[in-house]
Amino acid sequence: MADRKRTEVDWQDVRVFLALGRYRSLSAAARALQVNHATIARRLQSLEDSMGEKLVERRPDGYVLTPAGEEALHAATDMEAAAQRLTRTGRNEDEDLRGVVRINAPPALGHAFLATQLARVTAIHPGLDVDLATDLQTVSLDRRKADIAVRIGRPSDGDLIAKPVGKLVFGFYGDEAQCERVERQGLAPVFVSFDEPHSNMPEALWLAQHFPRSRIALRAENHILQATAAKAGAGLALLPHYIGRQVPELRPCALAPLPPSKEICLLIRGQDRHAGPVRAVMRHLVDAFKENRALFSA
Incomplete structure (x- = not known):
């Protein structure tokens, strides 16, 4: 395609190519620019004709840029930034964001x-x-x-x-009964942690290393489910504070050590x-x- 005749590039074609390059979806690009699919396809073909290069390939999982397309996307992004700087003078930067x-x-x-x-x-x-x-x-x-x-x-x-x-900081959280049996009764903690497919998560590995003999009464694939189980009394969950602090039925348990933030x-x-x-x-x-x-x- 390198010997195809090149012509002057149309900025409107570039805008369409930018949207398709970013979203890799004809529907998403059309929605972002508020045009129909046919316009996206027509503008893309026009840009490829102007540049004399194949810029995009369609695959089952979406659109993929060719090497020439990747290079063109970098240049198009710089063009867009320059255009935004020109139009920003005297206007609110957030106006007409789409x-x-x-x-x-x-x-x-x-x-x-x-x-x-x-x-x-x-x-x-x-x-x-x-x-x-x-x-x-x-x-x-x-x-x-x-x-x-x-x-x-x-x-x-x-x-x-x-x-x-920010920082992701952890703490042990449980209902009142689970916290009391550890803090006041001195009993071994019972935990809620990650399920088997996610047992390689850093928090799961840390818990296994520092509390190797403790029982894990319930396992779930993410912290949200673990917080729900802890709220129901299944055991203590090692949770980020931003989750534990948003569940009224949970409170922090004075159990150490804790993983680093x-x-x-x-x-x-x-x-x-x-x-x-x-x-x-x-x-x-x-x-x-x-x-x-x-x-x-x-």
């Missing part, structure tokens, strides 16, 4: 904290849609499966910008640092963690 911002986060953090905070973002910015996906396994931003990743621990991979927003970071790709929708959501999340610092701290 698009879909995809966020990946650990399940418990997504359910117990992020969903509420992100709902407020969509209320403040009616043109922004948020796609929140939760997974115990980290998702690669370089493969563009998310625009913002919430990770436990500071990463070192790829061209990523990491913003520390971990850093919570927000990650974006370096090339997205000037993208208006991503910047807006990042800013709101940073503020949300700051305002709820007491929920997370020791």
Whole structure:
């Protein structure tokens, strides 16, 4: 395709390509730009014709950029940032923000904290849609499966910008009866922990190392389920404070030792640092963690 004739690039074609490159979905790109699918396909074909390169390949799991497409996306992102700087003069930076911002986060953090905070973002910015996906396994931003990743621990991979927003601090939580049998009666603790498929989670490994003889009465796949079981009296659960402190039926139990705290970071790709929708959501999340610092701290 390198010998195809190149013509002048249309900025509207570039905008469509940017949306498709970010969301890897024809439907999501069309929704972000408020156009129909046919327009997306037509604009993409027009850009490929102008550049004389195949930029996108369609696969069963979505759209994938070719090597030429990846290179073009970097250049298009810089063009968008420059255009935003030109139009920002004399205007509110948050005006007319539109698009879909995809966020990946650990399940418990997504359910117990992020969903509420992100709902407020969509209320403040009616043109922004948020796609929140939760997974115990980290998702690669370089493969563009998310625009913002919430990770436990500071990463070192790829061209990523990491913003520390708080600490993940743990404590043992249980109902009154379970806490009293440990604190006042001096009995061996009974625990709630991760199930067998998730027995390699750091908290599960730490618990097995420091309380190797203790009974685990109930096992569940995530901290939310473990908090529910602890609330019902199944045993003590090793929970992040932001979960334990939000369940009225649970209280902290004076049991030691405790695992070390971990850093919570927000990650974006370096090339997205000037993208208006991503910047807006990042800013709101940073503020949300700051305002709820007491929920997370020791």
